[in-house]
Amino acid sequence: MNEPIKKIALLTSGGDAPGMNAAIRAVVRACTYYRIECVGVYRGYEGLIEGDFEVLSGRHVSNIINKGGTILKSARSMEFKTVEGRAKAYENLIEAGVGALVVIGGDGTFTGGLKFIQEFNFPVVGIPGTIDNDIYGTDFTIGYDTALNTVVEVIDKIRDTAGSHNRLFFIEVMGRDAGFIALNTGIGSGAEEILIPEKDIGLDKLEESLAKGRDKGKTSSIVVVTEGEKIGKSVFELGDYIKEKYPAYDIRVSVLGHMQRGGSPSCFDRVLASRLGVAAVECLLDRVSGVMVGVINNEVILTGLNKAIKLNNEIDKELLRVAEITSV
Ligand code: F6P
DSSP, rough: OOOOEEEEEEEESSSOOTTTHHHHHHHHHHHHHTEEEEEEEEHHHHHHTTTTTTEEOGGGTTTTTEEEEESTTOOOSSGGGGGHHHHHHHHHHHTOOOOOOEEESHHHHHHHHHHHHHOOOOOEEEEEETTOOOOOTTTBBBTHHHHHHHHHHHHHHHHHHHHHHTTTEEEOOOTTOEEEEEHHHHHHHHHHHEBTTTTTOOOOOOOHHHHHHTTOOOOOOEEEEEOOOBBTTTTHHHHHHHHHHHHHHEEEEEGGGGGGGSSOOHHHHHHHHHHHHHHHHHHHHHOOOOOEEEEETTTEEEEEHHHHSSSOOOOOOHHHHHHHTTOO
């Protein structure tokens, strides 16, 4: 990294998240501010391999700060997992005169970025963009806050039905292997029980807690469940299991799915994305590579991509305690 950087490429990869557009806008505007060129790469690493590039000016990113999804589109590329794929991508960047790359995404995105640095010594900086909040080195990932608000709004609506029909609802939320969305929306929506992969409460505890609620006169209940296998069962199997044991319960299962990834980003996500977009460009201009920009205790902090990928964010024990106390 001896030559001054004149052109930066930018891509979004993995699952889209609200606020990615705000981050794209911030990267492009920071490039304009520092008088360097910004090249948008379409469809993540797929577009990098195919050379699907477009020079982005400040005006290309007008009126996108409020939009969900990603204007650069996203993909999960299998070809970039091969040495040949990455070599093609490298050649395309060199041919386009690009001197550094900003990647917005999650774990998979950063793993690709790290490989790229190791193989070609090409400067890469990562920006955490995923609704799951499962990236080490930042208190919040872009899109997480919006997803929390979306989920809470939907659970509030489902509670209307649960209350009106005296029903028990199992509501599955996203998060892949992480329970951040479930724990926070469970507390925020007043769920009776929250099932997260980080803390296996076991079926006995779930049954006990439902029975306690019933004894206290609760006529409806909400159980928020992180997607994937829980207590060895899918959310539907869980519903069937409880129904079989307790036929009196009127049970429904709701899988919220991709609605959690869409929609206009919250103000929090827009500000976070703007800060991290600017920080990513400034890192590269300062010749810093192989890091992810994140926010810890409201300060922009750099974390090695290798750490961001390997380490896990811990579930907040205090939140677990609050969930337990407030759901009695
Ligand atoms: O990582 C974001 C996420 O929405 C996860 O919560 C979920 O497990 C996964 O992506 C779904 O991926 P896809 O949209 O490829 O089905």
